[in-house]
Amino acid sequence: MKRTPSNNLHQSSRRKQNDNLQNQVTKHDPKMHYPNKKPHPALKSFIKKCSAVFSMIFSGKRKTASNLVGSDDRKNTSKVRGVVSSSTDLSSESNTKNSSKRKFSYSYASSSTASGQLGIGNFSFDEIYKSTAKFSPDNQIGEGGFGTVYKGTLGDGTLVAVKRAKKDVLHNHLHEFKNEIYTLSQIEHRNLVRLYGYLEHGDEKIIVVEYVGNGTLREHLDGIRGDGLEIGERLDIAIDVAHAITYLHMYTDNPIIHRDIKASNILIAENLKAKVADFGFARLSDDPNATHISTQVKGTAGYMDPEYLRTYQLTEKSDVYSFGVLLVEMMTGRHPIESKRPLEERVTIRWAIKMMKQGDAVFAMDPRLRRNPASIKAVKKVFKLAVQCVASSRQSRPPMKNCVEILWDIRKSFRDEAYSDHPPLPSHHSANFPQREKNKHTLFGIEDEDNYKFVSVPNHIHS
Numbered sequence: 161m162k163r164t165p166s167n168n169l170h171q172s173s174r175r176k177q178n179d180n181l182q183n184q185v186t187k188h189d190p191k192m193h194y195p196n197k198k199p200h201p202a203l204k205s206f207i208k209k210c211s212a213v214f215s216m217i218f219s220g221k222r223k224t225a226s227n228l229v230g231s232d233d234r235k236n237t238s239k240v241r242g243v244v245s246s247s248t249d250l251s252s253e254s255n256t257k258n259s260s261k262r263k264f265s266y267s268y269a270s271s272s273t274a275s276g277q278l279g280i281g282n283f284s285f286d287e288i289y290k291s292t293a294k295f296s297p298d299n300q301i302g303e304g305g306f307g308t309v310y311k312g313t314l315g316d317g318t319l320v321a322v323k324r325a326k327k328d329v330l331h332n333h334l335h336e337f338k339n340e341i342y343t344l345s346q347i348e349h350r351n352l353v354r355l356y357g358y359l360e361h362g363d364e365k366i367i368v369v370e371y372v373g374n375g376t377l378r379e380h381l382d383g384i385r386g387d388g389l390e391i392g393e394r395l396d397i398a399i400d401v402a403h404a405i406t407y408l409h410m411y412t413d414n415p416i417i418h419r420d421i422k423a424s425n426i427l428i429a430e431n432l433k434a435k436v437a438d439f440g441f442a443r444l445s446d447d448p449n450a451t452h453i454s455t456q457v458k459g460t461a462g463y464m465d466p467e468y469l470r471t472y473q474l475t476e477k478s479d480v481y482s483f484g485v486l487l488v489e490m491m492t493g494r495h496p497i498e499s500k501r502p503l504e505e506r507v508t509i510r511w512a513i514k515m516m517k518q519g520d521a522v523f524a525m526d527p528r529l530r531r532n533p534a535s536i537k538a539v540k541k542v543f544k545l546a547v548q549c550v551a552s553s554r555q556s557r558p559p560m561k562n563c564v565e566i567l568w569d570i571r572k573s574f575r576d577e578a579y580s581d582h583p584p585l586p587s588h589h590s591a592n593f594p595q596r597e598k599n600k601h602t603l604f605g606i607e608d609e610d611n612y613k614f615v616s617v618p619n620h621i622h623s
């Protein structure tokens with residue numbers, strides 16, 4: 161499909177609709193509404209008028225988005241999404257603390273970098289260099305396939321995460337990458353890590369994203385960060401993640417498929433709100449010989465949709481599959497693959513589903529979780545949803561929107577039951593985590609669902 165300015169604008173209007181969706185989510189959560197895919201007639205006429213104006217402005221002055229898509233035009237997937245080739249200040253629509261502080265203006269062909277390429281976000285290399293104290297090791301916060309990640313503080317105090325690409329990364333995919341990143345920079349949702357900018361300077365390729373300062377979900381599940389997540393908090397996080405993926409899937413006519421949903425790509429903010437990171441990067445290329453990007457295309461072992469692996473056909477349901485794996489991970493605390501476990505426990509979803517089917521779901525619960533009737537019921541229901549998500553046939557997997565609704569119900573029942581007799585304690589009150597007082601890594605007992613008596617759990621179950 162060739163992109164034209166008018167369909168870019170049409171898609172831009174879809175983005176606006178979805179931004180409205182995001183605002184609705186913010187205002188009316190938990191009853192989130194999803195947008196009607198057809199634009200209102202008045203909006204259509206507005207788009208038509210804008211289209212005429214935009215064609216006038218851009219004809220002959222700069223490359224249109226369709227010129228910049230490149231020759232491949234996403235030919236295998238037809239996952240072409242709209243790019244608005246105008247300066248757009250989205251900061252007023254932001255509901256994130258950081259982006260409201262700084263005005264990020266997006267100028268498609270302009271650049272503030274010395275090497276003068278794309279300059280999305282109007283960052284200069286000097287600014288980023290200073291913000292990280294010259295890429296000081298003290299500011300290094302992580303290392304991934306893309307490169308090294310630094311914490312940066314911009315002149316106005318905004319915290320950013322600066323991803324500095326390894327030298328060989330993107331080598332063959334720079335053109336697609338730049339187009340892709342421009343589109344991604346326009347996506348805003350409170351549960352998605354905001355992409356602020358991209359810049360090039362000599363050999364350097366740098367992505368600047370929203371800084372989310374409380375570690376990854378995996379670190380929380382591992383107990384490296386925070387005080388441990390209780391079941392209510394895990395349900396909140398699962399809902400945040402489901403909101404984010406739903407938004408990506410419904411963002412345009414051609415959905416954005418994350419392809420790499422995993423606990424280490426879920427960043428946790430101080431208030432325990434979850435934000436999905438690294439969305440969109442993974443679908444830049446289907447080239448099996450490509451380096452980092454195509455590695456991401458293939459996703460991460462343990463989370464990958466077997467049907468995608470078999471057929472190479474990607475749909476939103478591949479994300480649903482990974483989300484199912486993530487749900488099990490969150491309820492069991494285990495990694496999707498645990499190679500040191502006995503054979504029958506190595507693939508966590510297989511083991512958890514088996515435990516659930518034989519009525520032993522409680523034994524598959526994360527040993528760090530408090531056992532009581534409400535939490536046990538919630539975990540069982542989440543397992544049930546996860547089973548649907550990881551169904552071998554895609555058609556049988558629910559769309560993400562349904563996952564959100566099911567999780568809302570689970571959370572509501574959990575809250576109603578958990579707090580019917582006792583008002584909730586502050587979320588990190590130690591009474592919520594009696595096991596923390598003993599040993600973080602061993603299960604010492606569970607409350608029996610019927611009579612609340614403590615029963616011991618065989619050691620091998622959680623060893």
Ligand SMILES: Nc1ncnc2c1ncn2[C@@H]1O[C@H](COP(=O)(O)OP(=O)(O)OP(=O)(O)O)[C@@H](O)[C@H]1O
Pocket residue numbers: 301302303304305306307308309321323353369370371372373375376424425427437438
């Ligand atoms: N926006 C951010 N805010 C704060 N810390 C971040 C942010 N992005 C990444 N990090 C930190 O940097 C680490 C590396 O992130 P990165 O996205 O480069 O790689 P990854 O997701 O761990 O691995 P890969 O993407 O290669 O599979 C993360 O685990 C996290 O600790």
